[in-house]
Amino acid sequence: MSALERAVSHPSPVEGLGARSPVAGLRRRSIGFLDVLSQSVSAVAPSAAATTIPLMVAAVAGKSSVLAVAAAMILCLLVASTVNQFARRMSAAGSLYTFVSKGLGAGASFVAGLAMVIGYGFIAMFSLAGAGFYLATLASHFWPGASESGLLVSLLVALMGLLTFFVLARGVRLSTRVTLLVETGSVGIILVLISALLTRQGPQLDWGLIVPRDTDLGDFVIGAVLAITAFVGFESAASLGVEARRPFANIPRAIFGTVVASGLLYIVATYSQLVGFSFLGRSIDSSSSPVNDLATAYGVEWAGLLLDASIAASFLACALASGTALVRVLFSMGREGLLPASFGSTHSRFSTPFFAILVAVPILTAVPVVAIALGSGVRGAMAFLIVTAAAAFVTAYILVCAAVPVFLWRIGELTVWPVARAVAAALLLSGALITYLLAESGTEYSSGVVAFLLLMSLGTLTYAAWTKRHPRRRHTIGLYDEPTGADVLGGIHDPSEVR
Amino acid sequence: VTDLRARQPKAIHSALTVLEEVARVGAGVTAKEISENLGLARATAYRLLNLLVQDEYLVRMPDLKGFALGRKVAELVGRVAPSRPPQAAREIMMQLRENSRGGIHLVRYDAASLRVIDIDPDFPLSDEARIIRELDSSAMGLLLLAELVLTGQRPRTSFRPAEAALEEILETTNRLGFASVAGRDEGLGCLSVPIRDSQGVLVAGLCYSGPRTRIDSPAALVEVLTSSGRALAPLLA
Numbered sequence: 001m002s003a004l005e006r007a008v009s010h011p012s013p014v015e016g017l018g019a020r021s022p023v024a025g026l027r028r029r030s031i032g033f034l035d036v037l038s039q040s041v042s043a044v045a046p047s048a049a050a051t052t053i054p055l056m057v058a059a060v061a062g063k064s065s066v067l068a069v070a071a072a073m074i075l076c077l078l079v080a081s082t083v084n085q086f087a088r089r090m091s092a093a094g095s096l097y098t099f100v101s102k103g104l105g106a107g108a109s110f111v112a113g114l115a116m117v118i119g120y121g122f123i124a125m126f127s128l129a130g131a132g133f134y135l136a137t138l139a140s141h142f143w144p145g146a147s148e149s150g151l152l153v154s155l156l157v158a159l160m161g162l163l164t165f166f167v168l169a170r171g172v173r174l175s176t177r178v179t180l181l182v183e184t185g186s187v188g189i190i191l192v193l194i195s196a197l198l199t200r201q202g203p204q205l206d207w208g209l210i211v212p213r214d215t216d217l218g219d220f221v222i223g224a225v226l227a228i229t230a231f232v233g234f235e236s237a238a239s240l241g242v243e244a245r246r247p248f249a250n251i252p253r254a255i256f257g258t259v260v261a262s263g264l265l266y267i268v269a270t271y272s273q274l275v276g277f278s279f280l281g282r283s284i285d286s287s288s289s290p291v292n293d294l295a296t297a298y299g300v301e302w303a304g305l306l307l308d309a310s311i312a313a314s315f316l317a318c319a320l321a322s323g324t325a326l327v328r329v330l331f332s333m334g335r336e337g338l339l340p341a342s343f344g345s346t347h348s349r350f351s352t353p354f355f356a357i358l359v360a361v362p363i364l365t366a367v368p369v370v371a372i373a374l375g376s377g378v379r380g381a382m383a384f385l386i387v388t389a390a391a392a393f394v395t396a397y398i399l400v401c402a403a404v405p406v407f408l409w410r411i412g413e414l415t416v417w418p419v420a421r422a423v424a425a426a427l428l429l430s431g432a433l434i435t436y437l438l439a440e441s442g443t444e445y446s447s448g449v450v451a452f453l454l455l456m457s458l459g460t461l462t463y464a465a466w467t468k469r470h471p472r473r474r475h476t477i478g479l480y481d482e483p484t485g486a487d488v489l490g491g492i493h494d495p496s497e498v499r
Numbered sequence: 500v501t502d503l504r505a506r507q508p509k510a511i512h513s514a515l516t517v518l519e520e521v522a523r524v525g526a527g528v529t530a531k532e533i534s535e536n537l538g539l540a541r542a543t544a545y546r547l548l549n550l551l552v553q554d555e556y557l558v559r560m561p562d563l564k565g566f567a568l569g570r571k572v573a574e575l576v577g578r579v580a581p582s583r584p585p586q587a588a589r590e591i592m593m594q595l596r597e598n599s600r601g602g603i604h605l606v607r608y609d610a611a612s613l614r615v616i617d618i619d620p621d622f623p624l625s626d627e628a629r630i631i632r633e634l635d636s637s638a639m640g641l642l643l644l645a646e647l648v649l650t651g652q653r654p655r656t657s658f659r660p661a662e663a664a665l666e667e668i669l670e671t672t673n674r675l676g677f678a679s680v681a682g683r684d685e686g687l688g689c690l691s692v693p694i695r696d697s698q699g700v701l702v703a704g705l706c707y708s709g710p711r712t713r714i715d716s717p718a719a720l721v722e723v724l725t726s727s728g729r730a731l732a733p734l735l736a
Contacts, residue, residue: 002520003519003520003522003523003612003614003631004519004522004568004575006522006574006614007522007568007572008573009571011568012525012526012627012628014526014567015526016527016561017560017561017562088549088552088553089549089552089563090559090563104561147700246553246554246555248549248552248553249553249554308728382550409528410564411529411563411564412529412530412531412564412736413530413531413545415541415542415545417542483558483559483560483561483567486570487555487558487569487570488526488558488567488568488569488570489567489568489569489570489572489573490526490567490568491567491570
């Protein structure tokens with residue numbers, strides 16, 4: 001231990017470290033593993049997805065739905081392990097946006113950042129709309145017809161938006177604690193329902209659903225691609241990299257754990273819903289709200305009430321988590337000069353990106369309110385929002401997977417397996433994105449595909465114009481939480497000097 | 500940590516070796532260098548490094564390539580008082596310095612690394628970090644390298660075995676029984692004689708650094724240093 005002892009007793013000075021992190025202002029190293037985990041879990045909103053996704057997947061993949069969900073889970077595990085190549089090595093509030101810059105440079109990084117802003121933004125709007133809609137549905141248990149009132153839904157959405165604003169501004173700790181509580185509750189309710197369903201069903205497994213015999217490959221692929229949308233958001237723990245304690249351990253664990261846990265929940269939920277309907281002798285796509293219908297058919301109607309409450313709560317949690325991640329991407333862009341510098345400022349007391357919250361949350365609230373007021377119907381508006389968001393997320397995932405091999409090569413840590421996983425994920429996701437865009441453009445929600453393509457190209461054109469005007473600014477892209485002198489032995493002798 | 504559980508005792512050993520290596524080479528050492536210096540498989544070395552970064556014993560430098568010891572290492576090792584040589588040894592050093600016309604330093608060797616335990620206050624070392632990091636840059640480092648070659652050990656350093664010139668220098672060192680190096684500055688250099696315990700194990704080195712004239716015709720200097728070294732041996736072994 002001699003060299004170590006010497007290093008401790010007489011640390012040799014370490015050069016090249018600043019006294020402040022480039023992202024100083026956020027509350028550095030302040031939240032633990034559970035908070036980080038709840039960020040990812042809430043952004044995925046597993047209970048809302050477990051009640052809606054099986055229907056979507058089953059509508060195309062039929063009996064091979066369980067397999068399609070499992071395939072989506074495996075693909076997302078590949079992506080998670082690839083994102084973690086970055087998350088283990090650097091902590092950045094900009095998450096994938098910043099990660100991509102370390103592999104593919106400023107241009108690709110901007111596209112990824114734009115995709116993340118669209119992804120988180122549209123998921124947040126989708127969730128606010130969902131929260132409002134399910135709260136109205138809840139109200140209609142007492143006042144029939146309440147859910148039909150566009151005015152009521154709009155009011156509830158606005159109220160949820162206000163709540164989101166306060167929770168986000170007040171601090172990341174409050175928002176993750178609230179979301180953890182909410183999401184645990186709603187997943188618990190789903191699990192109770194599933195076990196009630198399976199208990200009535202008896203213990204035997206329906207192998208025809210697990211190993212389907214006559215599977216149409218095309219339907220299976222589209223089913224799997226749709227199932228990916230149930231996972232998006234799992235990477236959002238990375239946006240808390242700066243604020244997390246032991247980020248290089250906790251964030252990868254949260255990202256991977258979220259995919260595993262929600263994937264298992266989806267598999268069980270899909271299986272039980274398929275079994276439930278086949279037992280009733282009905283097809284799952286004959287139902288618009290399968291879990292509610294199942295609850296009624298199996299004589300646990302009271303569960304429908306609980307379910308609506310839990311889905312509303314899950315949507316609210318998802319809005320909070322997506323908003324949390326979104327404002328941190330905007331914050332990073334503000335610090336880098338890509339957005340006005342005010343976006344990079346933080347609240348002096350709450351240490352949150354206050355200005356970004358002040359700008360983003362009203363927009364996130366107004367869009368669904370206006371969409372509902374324009375009479376497009378809540379469900380239509382939600383379907384449009386989710387299509388755009390899902391396409392944007394997959395785009396960012398493709399870029400981050402492509403960035404990993406270059407990044408590992410640059411830092412001299414290239415090994416076979418991480419690269420193999422990254423390449424496999426990038427190829428599969430590219431196929432998935434094309435399949436998804438083609439499949440959705442054939443449906444009534446093709447406006448979501450158009451919105452995605454339009455926003456991405458508009459944003460990229462704006463960026464191209466911006467780089468022409470500020471050719472040197474693009475080198476600032478990729479700011480992350482660099483270690484300071486206080487973090488290393490021999491950096492700054494008295495850590496209190498920088499506080 | 501889970502993926503290491505099956506071979507945990509080995510893993511802990513390797514992790515400590517990695518920390519030791521970062522301490523020895525200094526801040527900025529890369530993953531590749533560590534895996535090469537320690538003869539660890541690359542995937543293993545990278546996994547260990549990332550685990551140590553997770554636990555904050557190591558910190559990734561802003562270039563994302565290099566590593567430095569984290570503040571947490573201090574908790575692991577504890578605040579160790581600098582190991583000052585005993586009073587009798589310091590008195591011998593003082594006498595020696597009185598008419599040396601150059602710096603007289605005392606270094607200690609353990610396993611494959613050296614540490615300077617008594618630096619001449621009037622002629623401080625120009626670049627202590629380099630002396631520790633690049634063993635082939637100083638006479639005190641050459642003594643250790645020559646010893647490692649003699650005992651058939653693999654030196655864990657920036658030592659490039661392909662360099663025939665270095666091999667020759669080490670042979671000469673072993674033949675003469677002392678090492679000398681011309682300094683980077685014109686007209687300066689350094690010379691070291693070994694201090695061995697009763698079994699002949701190299702434990703320390705006595706070094707002169709100063710004008711080249713005394714090194715180019717070393718007989719007198721070597722004589723003085725060797726006799727002081729003999730007096731120091733029982734105090735340091």
